[in-house]
Amino acid sequence: MKKNRDRKAIFITFEGIEGCGKSTQAELLADYFRKQNRKVLLTREPGGPGISEQIRSILLDIDNSEMLAETEMLLYMASRSQHTGEWIIPALESGTNVISDRYYDSSIAYQGAARKINREIIDIIIKYATFGLMPDITFLIDLPAEKGLARIKKEDADRLESESIDFHRKVREGFIRIAREEKKRYIILDGENSIEEIQSEILKKINEYEGRRDETEQSQ
Numbered sequence: 001m002k003k004n005r006d007r008k009a010i011f012i013t014f015e016g017i018e019g020c021g022k023s024t025q026a027e028l029l030a031d032y033f034r035k036q037n038r039k040v041l042l043t044r045e046p047g048g049p050g051i052s053e054q055i056r057s058i059l060l061d062i063d064n065s066e067m068l069a070e071t072e073m074l075l076y077m078a079s080r081s082q083h084t085g086e087w088i089i090p091a092l093e094s095g096t097n098v099i100s101d102r103y104y105d106s107s108i109a110y111q112g113a114a115r116k117i118n119r120e121i122i123d124i125i126i127k128y129a130t131f132g133l134m135p136d137i138t139f140l141i142d143l144p145a146e147k148g149l150a151r152i153k154k155e156d157a158d159r160l161e162s163e164s165i166d167f168h169r170k171v172r173e174g175f176i177r178i179a180r181e182e183k184k185r186y187i188i189l190d191g192e193n194s195i196e197e198i199q200s201e202i203l204k205k206i207n208e209y210e211g212r213r214d215e216t217e218q219s220q
């Protein structure tokens with residue numbers, strides 16, 4: 001895998017609690033790339049290729065209430081490993097931009113901050129499962145837990161969405177902590193703004209990022 005800064009294709013991830021607007025913004029951004037005739041792969045975690053989608057079904061099945069936190073963490077990582085190796089890395093290497101609705105930061109927030117799995121263990125397994133691939137830019141759409149959950153239909157709630165409000169508050173705090181640790185990669189957006197306002201902020205940040213990258217390339 002080439003180093004991030006040598007690639008022309010960009011790897012963008014969206015993170016945040018349930019209902020914060022990740023899927024909405026990921027789709028709008030993919031449309032923006034397509035309109036510019038740029039190649040784009042829009043994908044999600046847990047999910048992507050067939051094997052990862054099969055693991056997703058096990059993870060989100062509301063009947064799997066007996067699942068241990070350790071099993072859950074390893075299944076998210078297994079799904080991610082297949083996704084990264086089968087889809088994301090080949091796409092980036094062929095010059096396709098990749099937009100993923102969640103990636104490894106979700107494991108740090110959900111399995112780490114909320115389920116209390118040791119961060120060092122999570123970090124080691126992330127490195128292994130992702131082949132060391134980090135996103136170029138991560139957008140955290142920040143929203144209070146109760147506002148995000150209020151946007152989701154209760155009867156459709158999956159295993160994770162059915163967790164307590166306190167669990168989702170810990171997830172939100174976990175994301176904010178990661179964003180503070182990784183200021184260069186992270187952009188925090190206010191999820192209470194309108195869909196259009198959030199989208200225009202995202203486009204602005206991507207244009208700034210690509211402008212900086214092109215300047216660096218020219219000066220080398």
Ligand code: ADP
Pocket residue numbers: 016017018019020021022023024025151152191192193194195198
């Ligand atoms: P996520 O993928 O983060 O779970 P979605 O993008 O699916 O969230 O959005 C959840 C719901 O909230 C959808 O009905 C969507 O139309 C709505 N929504 C998304 N962004 C906003 C926003 N900025 N303000 C109000 N509602 C929003």
Ligand code: TYD
Pocket residue numbers: 017018019022023044045046060076101102103104105106107108110111158160161
């Ligand atoms: P999904 O329906 O995709 O939720 P959303 O629309 O909010 O993205 O379900 C994914 C669920 O899995 C969500 O509750 C977050 C959780 N999750 C983890 O707990 N760990 C992870 O590493 C990932 C990728 C997701």
